[in-house]
Amino acid sequence: MFTPHVPNGLARAAVRFKPSSFVGTFVALLLAAAIVSACGILLETGLRASVPPDRYAKAPVVVAADQQARLTVGSGEDRHVEASALPDTARLSDALVAKAASAPGAAAAIGDVGYPVHLGTDPLTAHGWGSTALTGTRLASGDAPRTGEVVVPAGSDKARTGDRVTLDTPAGAKEFRVSGTTATDATVWFTDRQAVALSGHPGRVDAIAVLAADGTATDTLARQITDAVGHTSGARVSTGNDRGAVEDPGLAAAKELLAGLGGSFGGIAAMVAVFTAAGTVALSVGQRSREFALLRAIGATPRQLRRTIATESLLVAPLAGAVGCLPGIALATWWFGQLKEKGAIPEAVRLQVSWLPLTIAVAATMLTALGAGYTAARRPAKTKPGLALAQSAVERAPFGWIRTPLGIAALAGGAVFAGIAASQTGEDAANAALGVVMLFMLAVGLLGPLIARICASLLGLPLRAGGASASLAAANSRANSRRMASAITPIVLAMAFSSTLVFMHTSEDRAIEHQQRDGITADHIVSAPAGLASDATERAAATPGVSTAVGLLRTSVLVPSGSGGDKWLANSAAQGVIGSGRELAKVQDLDVRTGSLDALAPGTVAIDTTLADSVKLHTGDRLALRLPDGTEASPKIVAVYGRGLGTGLVTLPANDLRGHVTSPYASDVLVRATPAGAGRLAALGTVTDPSGYATAQSRDRELNAWANTVMAAVLGGFAAVAAVNTLVMTVLDRRRELTMLRLVGSTRRQVMGMIRWEALLVTVAGAALGTAIALATLIPMMRGLTGESPYIPPALYGSFLAATVGLGLAAALVPARAALSRAAARP
Numbered sequence: 001m002f003t004p005h006v007p008n009g010l011a012r013a014a015v016r017f018k019p020s021s022f023v024g025t026f027v028a029l030l031l032a033a034a035i036v037s038a039c040g041i042l043l044e045t046g047l048r049a050s051v052p053p054d055r056y057a058k059a060p061v062v063v064a065a066d067q068q069a070r071l072t073v074g075s076g077e078d079r080h081v082e083a084s085a086l087p088d089t090a091r092l093s094d095a096l097v098a099k100a101a102s103a104p105g106a107a108a109a110i111g112d113v114g115y116p117v118h119l120g121t122d123p124l125t126a127h128g129w130g131s132t133a134l135t136g137t138r139l140a141s142g143d144a145p146r147t148g149e150v151v152v153p154a155g156s157d158k159a160r161t162g163d164r165v166t167l168d169t170p171a172g173a174k175e176f177r178v179s180g181t182t183a184t185d186a187t188v189w190f191t192d193r194q195a196v197a198l199s200g201h202p203g204r205v206d207a208i209a210v211l212a213a214d215g216t217a218t219d220t221l222a223r224q225i226t227d228a229v230g231h232t233s234g235a236r237v238s239t240g241n242d243r244g245a246v247e248d249p250g251l252a253a254a255k256e257l258l259a260g261l262g263g264s265f266g267g268i269a270a271m272v273a274v275f276t277a278a279g280t281v282a283l284s285v286g287q288r289s290r291e292f293a294l295l296r297a298i299g300a301t302p303r304q305l306r307r308t309i310a311t312e313s314l315l316v317a318p319l320a321g322a323v324g325c326l327p328g329i330a331l332a333t334w335w336f337g338q339l340k341e342k343g344a345i346p347e348a349v350r351l352q353v354s355w356l357p358l359t360i361a362v363a364a365t366m367l368t369a370l371g372a373g374y375t376a377a378r379r380p381a382k383t384k385p386g387l388a389l390a391q392s393a394v395e396r397a398p399f400g401w402i403r404t405p406l407g408i409a410a411l412a413g414g415a416v417f418a419g420i421a422a423s424q425t426g427e428d429a430a431n432a433a434l435g436v437v438m439l440f441m442l443a444v445g446l447l448g449p450l451i452a453r454i455c456a457s458l459l460g461l462p463l464r465a466g467g468a469s470a471s472l473a474a475a476n477s478r479a480n481s482r483r484m485a486s487a488i489t490p491i492v493l494a495m496a497f498s499s500t501l502v503f504m505h506t507s508e509d510r511a512i513e514h515q516q517r518d519g520i521t522a523d524h525i526v527s528a529p530a531g532l533a534s535d536a537t538e539r540a541a542a543t544p545g546v547s548t549a550v551g552l553l554r555t556s557v558l559v560p561s562g563s564g565g566d567k568w569l570a571n572s573a574a575q576g577v578i579g580s581g582r583e584l585a586k587v588q589d590l591d592v593r594t595g596s597l598d599a600l601a602p603g604t605v606a607i608d609t610t611l612a613d614s615v616k617l618h619t620g621d622r623l624a625l626r627l628p629d630g631t632e633a634s635p636k637i638v639a640v641y642g643r644g645l646g647t648g649l650v651t652l653p654a655n656d657l658r659g660h661v662t663s664p665y666a667s668d669v670l671v672r673a674t675p676a677g678a679g680r681l682a683a684l685g686t687v688t689d690p691s692g693y694a695t696a697q698s699r700d701r702e703l704n705a706w707a708n709t710v711m712a713a714v715l716g717g718f719a720a721v722a723a724v725n726t727l728v729m730t731v732l733d734r735r736r737e738l739t740m741l742r743l744v745g746s747t748r749r750q751v752m753g754m755i756r757w758e759a760l761l762v763t764v765a766g767a768a769l770g771t772a773i774a775l776a777t778l779i780p781m782m783r784g785l786t787g788e789s790p791y792i793p794p795a796l797y798g799s800f801l802a803a804t805v806g807l808g809l810a811a812a813l814v815p816a817r818a819a820l821s822r823a824a825a826r827p
Contacts, residue, residue, distance in 0.1 A: 034324040036269075039267075041262070041357050043262025043357070044356060045258050047255070051348040055135065056247055060211075062207055062239075065092050067086050071083075085256060088660065089206055106216075113128055113195050127187065141181045146191060161180055164177050168533050218239055251346055272715060328358075328361060331714070342703055343703075406446050407443050414436050436776050445489055469750050470757045484761075487727050488766045490720075490726060495804060499770065503792050505705050508785065512646050519589050520646075525670055526671065526684050528686060531665030547673065550587050551654065551666035551670075554575060555661050558626035559572050573648045576652060584597055590643050594618070604635050605637055606640070610645075610784070617637060619637050625650070669684070731755065748820055763805045766808075
């Protein structure tokens with residue numbers, strides 16, 4: 001009988017003398033740790049990200065409006081608040097500046113504003129002169145501005161001290177006397193009062209920077225300011241690095257992006273990684289069934305076998321987890337750097353690499369190895385010693401008392417979610433479709449042996465007529481369905497997730513391109529990156545040869561989305577119309593389904609049909625939305641149209657948006673004009689035809705496309721490596737079988753042919769199942785989001801399929817050839 005310490009010795013001996021049996025497990029756990037640690041690092045960075053103050057570095061306390069819109073959902077104990085980042089800046093009343101200045105310990109309070117203006121065609125940023133106390137700006141010549149005066153950048157060839165200049169401001173074009181110059185680039189300075197008046201938000205400031213009196217501690221001043229103004233609705237008092245978030249509005253979006261990548265995507269990726277690693281561990285334990293059967297036959301107890309497998313896991317998993325953290329850190333660093341290069345993350349944000357996500361990654365790999373090993377050890381541990389060797393030589397039935405019912409339940413749940421997704425629209429359809437892919441993948445994992453046997457039976461029918469090698473491959477696959485299932489599952493994962501992520505974007509792109517092509521009926525579009533002049537639409541309309549000119553102010557609004565207790569404020573693209581709805585219909589064909597654009601007027605709105613279906617509203621109802629700065633509004637719906645993806649989900653008069661955006665200038669003017677008239681529009685901005693305009697607009701989606709591609713590469717790459725790892729393990733475990741085939745007369749070519757057909761059967765079955773799951777997800781999702789069927793580029797899908805088959809063949813044939821060569825070399 002074994003002593004309690006022998007299993008540990010057996011485990012150490014197994015790892016020491018048969019390391020090849022644990023290589024596949026080590027690789028799978030290493031990859032799982034890399035995925036978990038990378039996503040954990042991004043999540044922690046998103047939660048802890050901060051930006052040190054620059055503009056407000058000299059002000060120890062800053063007061064600003066809450067930059068989150070909040071929606072209360074649910075009732076009773078389920079009542080909670082959902083917060084969403086505002087598309088633009090929320091502002092405070094300038095009356096709070098005097099209150100902050102009068103607080104004990106405050107030396108001064110500066111109402112800070114910043115907004116775009118134009119000097120001719122040059123874009124500039126305007127501030128109040130009082131803000132120079134924050135920036136340290138000094139006059140290069142002249143004097144500080146008074147009412148009706150402005151300080152401009154030194155060296156400008158368009159304005160010098162004493163000149164009179166016309167500046168195009170959010171309040172309109174106005175003439176000013178140049179009182180002085182500064183060394184700052186692209187910045188003009190007004191008096192504090194006039195800067196607020198010209199901002200387009202009269203009576204409101206972006207933030208209040210409070211300077212401390214000598215001897216006043218920051219905490220003390222913050223409490224005094226909170227008492228003075230902090231109880232005002234929406235006001236937030238910030239100190240330390242929180243001041244950086246006030247001056248850099250991109251931080252909130254960056255935190256949300258990183259938290260989404262590390263949390264939402266990270267959760268899916270971690271689940272896939274752990275699930276795949278668990279399957280590999282179970283396969284490794286299962287391949288050693290004869291070894292465990294022999295131990296049972298000579299008297300090892302079930303507890304001793306379980307301890308042996310647990311000890312083996314503890315010997316392999318910690319090292320695999322620790323080593324896997326290194327590529328995880330590298331992946332997170334690369335991913336973070338790419339996001340920063342693309343402008344999605346402020347330059348000052350730093351990647352947070354701490355012990356916490358690395359420890360979680362190592363712990364996850366250990367728990368995965370222990371759980372999978374314990375589960376796989378249950379059968380050999382409870383087998384009667386006298387039957388152990390006999391049962392280890394026979395393939396188990398593909399059914400299980402626990403796995404099969406759970407798998408059937410997951411399959412049924414996926415079918416139910418697919419039906420729900422098909423009956424929903426908008427975000428509801430997309431959310432339901434995500435449940436489809438998750439449940440179907442769970443079903444594949446649980447019903448793997450049964451699915452593998454069905455695939456082997458169906459795909460094996462044509463193989464029976466393919467000669468000895470093909471017939472033997474079909475028979476082998478049917479007889480060893482569990483081995484086949486362990487190879488199919490990661491291939492299904494790779495195809496399903498990669499296809500869903502990549503083809504979701506190609507489908508959206510195609511729908512947007514179609515809607516842009518069909519929706520823009522203007523002859524030409526005038527645009528400018530920094531915004532057109534405030535009177536650009538009127539000047540375009542007055543140009544000889546132009547029959548219609550409509551300006552568009554591009555921004556976003558927040559609209560309620562979801563249903564029941566799962567509601568939130570979704571960011572929806574909006575276009576503000578400078579002109580009438582009747583004129584808009586001449587340059588945009590929005591495919592109006594109900595109502596009429598002729599009724600578009602202040603206090604009204606037109607929305608896309610997907611948005612209307614999502615919020616369950618119709619023409620004549622009122623849409624409760626939040627304007628870009630968070631102001632609540634309830635415009636009346638006067639039209640519902642079908643081409644919002646290519647133009648804007650929300651269309652409303654520009655006058656309803658002015659005063660709620662930082663830059664109220666039109667970004668585009670759509671015109672119908674003769675060729676001669678179009679030539680005269682070049683003085684207003686860049687003139688393009690509709691096709692050129694659509695191409696330029698598509699660049700805004702490059703970041704989303706890149707993010708989807710990277711996520712697909714991470715998940716698909718992991719699953720592909722796992723599939724290769726599994727195939728190599730299964731082939732190497734069959735060295736005795738391959739050698740026996742050679743001994744009974746099979747030629748080397750026949751054996752390699754059998755392996756080749758088996759690999760093709762596995763990869764084709766995995767690719768087919770993965771494609772089916774992706775389609776079951778994409779069809780309802782795309783019909784809900786775009787109203788169209790998914791678009792799968794043949795060449796791109798062909799490359800996915802070719803890569804899957806190529807990797808499968810290489811992973812099977814290379815180790816098989818090596819095994820046969822080693823067998824042939826033996827005497």
